[in-house]
Amino acid sequence: MSERRWSIGELARASGVTVRTLHHYDRIGLVRPRERTPAGHRRYTEADARRLYRVRTLCGLGLSLDEVAAVLRNAQDDLGSLRGLLTAQLADLESRAARLEESAQRLRGLLARLDGPDMPGPEQFLATLEPMPVDVRRYLSEAQLAAITEQAAKLGSDAIEQAKTEWLALFTRLRQHLLGGTPVDDPAVRELVASWREIAAAFHAGDLEAATSALWEDNRAGLGRELDERLGWSGPGSAAEVVDYLRKARAAGETGKDH
Known part of the structure; x- marks a missing residue:
């Protein structure tokens, strides 16, 4: 029996992703069609469809695209690996x-x-x-939660709401730069990072910055998924990827100061 083939539009409709997303996956090597027509049109095989399932599922579990690529680099297209992912x-x-x-x-x-x-x-x-909202309370110790609550009380509700509005605007612009392939040391990205620091400084009293950094390291998958659900984001440029991009940009800025 001949194996099923999908055009890029057919696979996009069947999987619920956009054609743009499939183009992006092809460009970065995550899901590349194994065949092309004589005219150069993409044709996805059944193995390609299973790989797309793996990519979308791993992204849904909170992994960045880089991490997904690393997981799939030596992955086998067999029943055992699929069973673990389905579970x-x-x-x-x-x-x-x-x-x-x-x-x-x-x-x-x-x-x-x-x-x-x-x-x-x-x-x-x-x-x-x-x-x-993203509920970080279940990720925090009692001491960390008390410190954040105390700092929020000092700032007041008006300042907090203003910071939320500014945070969302910055986060969205960072995502646009990420999707556009802007280097992390680009001046426009550095400007956004500086604004981010100003907002964060108001909330990070004492050792809260270290605590929130550790919080992200320990709970990246869960927090990233909750942020995506809250923001309504899907496809490339997940919230977790944007945070990783921001952290790389901050690190690049610190490196630049040392030279």
């Missing part, structure tokens, strides 16, 4: 389902209160929003 993806989906069910329970409770004679209080509506 990891299932565990991740079950964890997400548990969080969604918790949110659904909150909303059911709120809907039940609407059947009563009184309007639920605003704190009950706000409680349904708690799972939406």
Whole structure:
């Protein structure tokens, strides 16, 4: 029997990724079509489709594209390796389902209160929003959480909301530079890093900067995935990759100061 083939558009539709993403994967060597037509059009084989599944699943588990490439460099296209990846993806989906069910329970409770004679209080509506932001509390020690809470109280809610707005704008612009292939030592990227430092300085009292750096190192996959969900990002340029890009840019700036 002849093996199934996909054009780039067919594979994009079947897998839920964009054609642009597939072009990017081809360019960096993550998923390259094994065949081309006489006219030069890409044709993806069944093995290519399985490799795309591996790439998308590993990205979904929080790995950067560089890390995905390293994992797949010596990976075998066999039942054993696929079984391990399927098991990891299932565990991740079950964890997400548990969080969604918790949110659904909150909303059911709120809907039940609407059947009563009184309007639920605003704190009950706000409680349904708690799972939406990235919750770093479960990654922190009690001492670290207390230090961050104390610093936030000193800054005040207005300053915190302003910092969030500025942070999102900077993060988005860094992602654009990452996707555009801008070197980390480019002046435009350095300017963004300087602005980032100004925002971070207000929150990093004492040893908080070291604590947050360690927090990222220890929980990159989970935090990156939660950031992607919060920001609605998918495909190349994940939140974890943007943070890695930022850290490389900061390191490049420190190296430049030493010379």
